[in-house]
Amino acid sequence: MSDTLEMVARKPDGSRGSRRLRQQGLVPANLYGHGEKNIELAAKREAVEAVVRHGSLFIELTGAVKTAAVVRELQWDAMGSEPLHLDLLRVSKSDKVKIKVPIDVKGECPGLRAGGVLNLVLHEIEIECTAESIPDHIHAQVGHLEVGHAIHVRDLELPTGARPLVGGDETVVTCMIPGKKAEEAAAPGSVEPEVIGRKAAEEGEAPAEKA
Numbered sequence: 001m002s003d004t005l006e007m008v009a010r011k012p013d014g015s016r017g018s019r020r021l022r023q024q025g026l027v028p029a030n031l032y033g034h035g036e037k038n039i040e041l042a043a044k045r046e047a048v049e050a051v052v053r054h055g056s057l058f059i060e061l062t063g064a065v066k067t068a069a070v071v072r073e074l075q076w077d078a079m080g081s082e083p084l085h086l087d088l089l090r091v092s093k094s095d096k097v098k099i100k101v102p103i104d105v106k107g108e109c110p111g112l113r114a115g116g117v118l119n120l121v122l123h124e125i126e127i128e129c130t131a132e133s134i135p136d137h138i139h140a141q142v143g144h145l146e147v148g149h150a151i152h153v154r155d156l157e158l159p160t161g162a163r164p165l166v167g168g169d170e171t172v173v174t175c176m177i178p179g180k181k182a183e184e185a186a187a188p189g190s191v192e193p194e195v196i197g198r199k200a201a202e203e204g205e206a207p208a209e210k211a
Contacts, residue, residue: 055136107143111175129162
């Protein structure tokens with residue numbers, strides 16, 4: 001999926017100029033890549049926020065430039081509520097790109113009815129695919145996930161022609177009985193899982209004692 005983002009040209013006048021643009025409701029941006037010169041641009045904050053909400057990584061630029069681009073980096077303010085700067089990489093639709101895509105879970109997990117807890121271990125995955133086939137999300141289908149089982153990278157459905165840049169044995173989602181260690185289902189070296197629907201522990205809270 002791709003969004004359209006209208007760009008306006010801006011002068012390269014440093015941080016002062018960038019602050020002035022933000023006061024006008026614009027987000028400064030840089031466009032680079034494909035052997036062409038870097039271009040200083042800006043886009044309306046509301047339009048950038050809409051792109052973020054849609055999860056679009058592949059964007060069609062209009063206005064001051066007309067090209068396809070991939071979102072390489074989006075900087076936020078300290079509160080994480082306002083976009084401050086956008087880095088865009090020129091691409092053609094057939095270009096192969098390496099990009100990190102967020103993972104979410106889809107479906108009703110039968111292991112939950114059996115008393116299990118669903119754990120999202122891998123929050124994003126780096127893949128290589130054509131620019132036009134970049135997905136907004138990779139879905140981990142949990143409709144058949146039973147207690148004590150896991151979904152691994154090799155089980156994910158990727159866009160046609162895409163390939164993961166991590167090992168197929170890496171754990172994505174587990175369903176475990178509370179009190180059992182997630183490592184029993186997770187691959188060695190995997191990150192600490194986040195329990196979906198469970199509130200994060202308050203800062204400073206002492207860790208639970210191990211059984």
